[in-house]
Amino acid sequence: MVVHSFQQLGGPEEIRKYEQKRLKSLGLTYHPRVTGSLVLAVCTAVLGSLQFGYNIGVINAPQKIIEQSYNKTWMGRQTDVEHPQPIDQSVLTTLWSLSVAIFSIGGMVSSFLVGTLAEWLGRKRAMLVNNSLALIGGTLMGLSKYCQSYEMLILGRFVIGAYSGICSGLVSMYIGEISPTSLRGMLGTLHQLGIVSGILIAQIFGLDVILGTDELWPLLLAVTVLPALLQAALLPLCPESPRFLYIVRNEESKAKICLRRLTGQQDVSSSLLEMKEEKRRMNLERKVTIAQLFRSPAYRQPLFIAVMLQISQQLSGVNAVFYYSTSIFIGMGIKHPVYVTIGVGIVNTVFTVLSLFLIERMGRRALQLLGLAGMCGCAIVMTVSLTLLDKLPWMSYISTVGIFGFVAFFEVGPGPIPWFIVAELFSQGPRPAAFTIAGFINWSSNFIVGMSFQYIVELCGPFVFLIFALILLGFFIFTYFKVPETRGKTFDQIASAFRRNPSLLSHELKQHGTELEYLDNDSTV
Numbered sequence: 001m002v003v004h005s006f007q008q009l010g011g012p013e014e015i016r017k018y019e020q021k022r023l024k025s026l027g028l029t030y031h032p033r034v035t036g037s038l039v040l041a042v043c044t045a046v047l048g049s050l051q052f053g054y055n056i057g058v059i060n061a062p063q064k065i066i067e068q069s070y071n072k073t074w075m076g077r078q079t080d081v082e083h084p085q086p087i088d089q090s091v092l093t094t095l096w097s098l099s100v101a102i103f104s105i106g107g108m109v110s111s112f113l114v115g116t117l118a119e120w121l122g123r124k125r126a127m128l129v130n131n132s133l134a135l136i137g138g139t140l141m142g143l144s145k146y147c148q149s150y151e152m153l154i155l156g157r158f159v160i161g162a163y164s165g166i167c168s169g170l171v172s173m174y175i176g177e178i179s180p181t182s183l184r185g186m187l188g189t190l191h192q193l194g195i196v197s198g199i200l201i202a203q204i205f206g207l208d209v210i211l212g213t214d215e216l217w218p219l220l221l222a223v224t225v226l227p228a229l230l231q232a233a234l235l236p237l238c239p240e241s242p243r244f245l246y247i248v249r250n251e252e253s254k255a256k257i258c259l260r261r262l263t264g265q266q267d268v269s270s271s272l273l274e275m276k277e278e279k280r281r282m283n284l285e286r287k288v289t290i291a292q293l294f295r296s297p298a299y300r301q302p303l304f305i306a307v308m309l310q311i312s313q314q315l316s317g318v319n320a321v322f323y324y325s326t327s328i329f330i331g332m333g334i335k336h337p338v339y340v341t342i343g344v345g346i347v348n349t350v351f352t353v354l355s356l357f358l359i360e361r362m363g364r365r366a367l368q369l370l371g372l373a374g375m376c377g378c379a380i381v382m383t384v385s386l387t388l389l390d391k392l393p394w395m396s397y398i399s400t401v402g403i404f405g406f407v408a409f410f411e412v413g414p415g416p417i418p419w420f421i422v423a424e425l426f427s428q429g430p431r432p433a434a435f436t437i438a439g440f441i442n443w444s445s446n447f448i449v450g451m452s453f454q455y456i457v458e459l460c461g462p463f464v465f466l467i468f469a470l471i472l473l474g475f476f477i478f479t480y481f482k483v484p485e486t487r488g489k490t491f492d493q494i495a496s497a498f499r500r501n502p503s504l505l506s507h508e509l510k511q512h513g514t515e516l517e518y519l520d521n522d523s524t525v
């Protein structure tokens, strides 16, 4: 999986518990009901997550077929019609890596726009407008074969990446805002499930008995237009986020109408009060800009950790598997590589669900360490088994198990945990800026892996996984020594954990600590 949802996490459990306690102390009880409006709104939003996942997984299975189409296009453009030169392998590698990886550049650019769009148009209309990117991207990719232009496909991947970057932010924001507090965590995970299911659907559609053929692959890439149209048709029926209407726009009556629809109750005063509380708390803490986040030494250590964890998520090499697994399996001499790729998708989905339960119960640090160690072990298994493949053909089974384990351990630790840790290392004020930086780093490292994987494979064959193993080992050591446990801790406790680290003893940190204590005092009212 590439990018996990984040906004819906809403910060440490501490804050959520505090919110509930506070409501109770005000004599308010909360009976969330799952209404038709809520279901419709959540399902409509999740169509976006499905598309995001679909476009991550879709270029995996048909790689060889589309490459041959590039080859044909290349030869068709030559002036010497009698003896056209076939495409150079290195040019083909470049074109294909670019087609895969430019998706992340689109996501990187657009992830900066999420906040602005969501404030300007509102959550609902922003999603509606964003669908036009999916339509443009899908059309470009779908027509690229007909127009004999791989440039169109590459451009289409960029546009659909931009769609995905915006969508990822908006979906989690919208679901987080329309869900009743007690259901927020559960409904928020639907975004994540939507993404992994999207990857799986794409891998199944990519089968050569479905759409993964020489004639039908343009359709495979263009299918993404259908959920976009469906979402565009359903969105006008969905309520706008009451939090947006009330907190951002200050339109109390409109917010009330949406709340009534979402809760199915006439009396929405308790929800309204909750939003007032939220607004009050937001006003308590100044919003920190990205520049301030970089400048203030108080944030240096948490920011460093947040960035390192994002890099570890992508440089673990998991997207090498999601983008290129079919070609890896072909190299291993497996007869039906696409089916094994679907196996990867299934393992991924199952372990994503499993990790949702684990995260509630286990510490972040423990899970991250477990995941990194497991991935490192699997990468070593893959290196060894792929090296021995020539002498012992049955080693291909071992490496398949290695890849399954690699993906499973990813979903347990380095997949979800980095986003949790960012949410928990930063309080309300600096959190949006921290997420923007984390997202930027995540998409950039995603691009690096997507772009360079094939070259590294050409250079060092199976030892590419040894490189990942070394990187993973490095991040394991980093996590072991530098990353504090954040689960169930207040910001003050996290800050004092940093303080105990002597390299952190600076005047500014003490200042930071006071700021956090202030917050903490507030929470014990």
Ligand SMILES: *[C@@H]1O[C@H](CO)[C@@H](O)[C@H](O)[C@H]1NC(C)=O
Binding pocket: 068, 071, 072, 086, 087, 088, 089, 092
């Ligand atoms: C391109 O197609 C030609 C003719 O079909 C073939 O000989 C050549 O190997 C192909 N090139 C690559 C890099 O696949």
